[in-house]
Amino acid sequence: MLLAKNLTKSYKELTALSDVNLSIEKGELYGMLGPNGAGKTTTISILSSLLKPDNGEIFYEGKNLYQNLAECKKLIGVVPQEIALYDDLSATENLKFWGTLYGIKGKNLQKKSDELLEFLGLADRKNHKIKTYSGGMKRRINIAAALLHDPKIVFMDEPTVGIDPQSRNLIFEVIEELHSRGLTMIYTTHYMEEAERLCDRIGIIDEGKIIAEGSLDELKTNSSIKEEIHLKYSNPNKNKLDQLTDRYKGQLLLNEDHLILSSSQANAELPELIQLCSKSELLLDKVDIRSLSLESIFLELTGKSLRD
Numbered sequence: 001m002l003l004a005k006n007l008t009k010s011y012k013e014l015t016a017l018s019d020v021n022l023s024i025e026k027g028e029l030y031g032m033l034g035p036n037g038a039g040k041t042t043t044i045s046i047l048s049s050l051l052k053p054d055n056g057e058i059f060y061e062g063k064n065l066y067q068n069l070a071e072c073k074k075l076i077g078v079v080p081q082e083i084a085l086y087d088d089l090s091a092t093e094n095l096k097f098w099g100t101l102y103g104i105k106g107k108n109l110q111k112k113s114d115e116l117l118e119f120l121g122l123a124d125r126k127n128h129k130i131k132t133y134s135g136g137m138k139r140r141i142n143i144a145a146a147l148l149h150d151p152k153i154v155f156m157d158e159p160t161v162g163i164d165p166q167s168r169n170l171i172f173e174v175i176e177e178l179h180s181r182g183l184t185m186i187y188t189t190h191y192m193e194e195a196e197r198l199c200d201r202i203g204i205i206d207e208g209k210i211i212a213e214g215s216l217d218e219l220k221t222n223s224s225i226k227e228e229i230h231l232k233y234s235n236p237n238k239n240k241l242d243q244l245t246d247r248y249k250g251q252l253l254l255n256e257d258h259l260i261l262s263s264s265q266a267n268a269e270l271p272e273l274i275q276l277c278s279k280s281e282l283l284l285d286k287v288d289i290r291s292l293s294l295e296s297i298f299l300e301l302t303g304k305s306l307r308d
């Protein structure tokens with residue numbers, strides 16, 4: 001469906017993308033997982049022709065994007081990270097505006113807009129102004145706007161940022177339904193749980209490079225880490241954590257009330273870890289060993305947390 005070769009983009013001296021290659025199959029839901037500033041939006045902007053790369057080539061269904069721009073653009077839908085809606089217009093009026101830009105008119109536009117509002121669970125609010133909508137509802141209308149022209153591939157740039165867990169779930173359900181209908185999607189996120197739940201294949205991106213790619217199982221199998229030790233504590237004493245951070249450099253994620261240690265042999269590492277926690281005056285509430293998550297894989301590959 002989509003092939004991108006050697007995409008490179010710099011903003012003055014900053015290299016935002018460096019030799020990015022992507023091959024996305026029809027019907028695939030591909031997740032691009034990376035921290036803020038990794039290059040996700042730049043990639044999507046380039047793939048959807050909003051931004052020209054310095055180097056590289058892009059093909060949709062075998063056709064070069066820039067040599068077949070109008071034809072390729074019909075295939076593409078984009079859900080931008082920033083909500084692109086008029087606050088003083090209703091949902092229907094906003095969709096009418098976007099539909100007209102795509103060249104959809106009259107009854108067709110009305111029908112498509114009603115169908116999408118129904119699909120996104122917003123039919124009963126369709127005549128209300130966008131400014132009365134919650135953040136999650138606005139995000140759903142943002143998705144509807146990208147689907148009006150029946151694209152074959154949709155780019156979703158962090159579509160759940162800044163919304164509550166319930167609205168996030170509604171968006172996941174919409175994405176899962178679109179996936180089951182065979183729509184090809186590229187989904188960017190810095191939440192590993194989203195990539196784990198939704199995506200067939202995940203590309204981990206950092207500092208403008210795709211540093212690992214595969215299904216969740218493949219990424220786990222290729223990692224030297226096998227498990228995670230999760231340790232919950234009630235009294236983090238920030239001044240006393242040096243021994244822990246020194247001993248487990250590049251293996252340890254320290255949060256407000258818990259730590260996660262990536263490990264190839266959790267049972268063998270546990271006694272020393274508990275001893276060091278005791279020396280660091282951490283009062284332990286709970287210890288458990290879990291299977292590997294993308295967070296640890298990211299830590300292993302980059303030496304830093306996804307949420308830094």
Ligand SMILES: Nc1ncnc2c1ncn2[C@@H]1O[C@H](COP(=O)(O)OP(=O)(O)OP(=O)(O)O)[C@@H](O)[C@H]1O
Nearest residue numbers: 011014016034035036037038039040041042043190
């Ligand atoms: N128009 C621009 N001018 C200069 N630098 C830019 C511009 N757009 C992006 N950058 C820089 O390029 C790098 C990649 O940015 P990009 O927005 O693609 O990352 P991202 O992974 O989408 O991050 P986020 O999740 O924060 O949007 C960052 O260092 C960013 O500051």
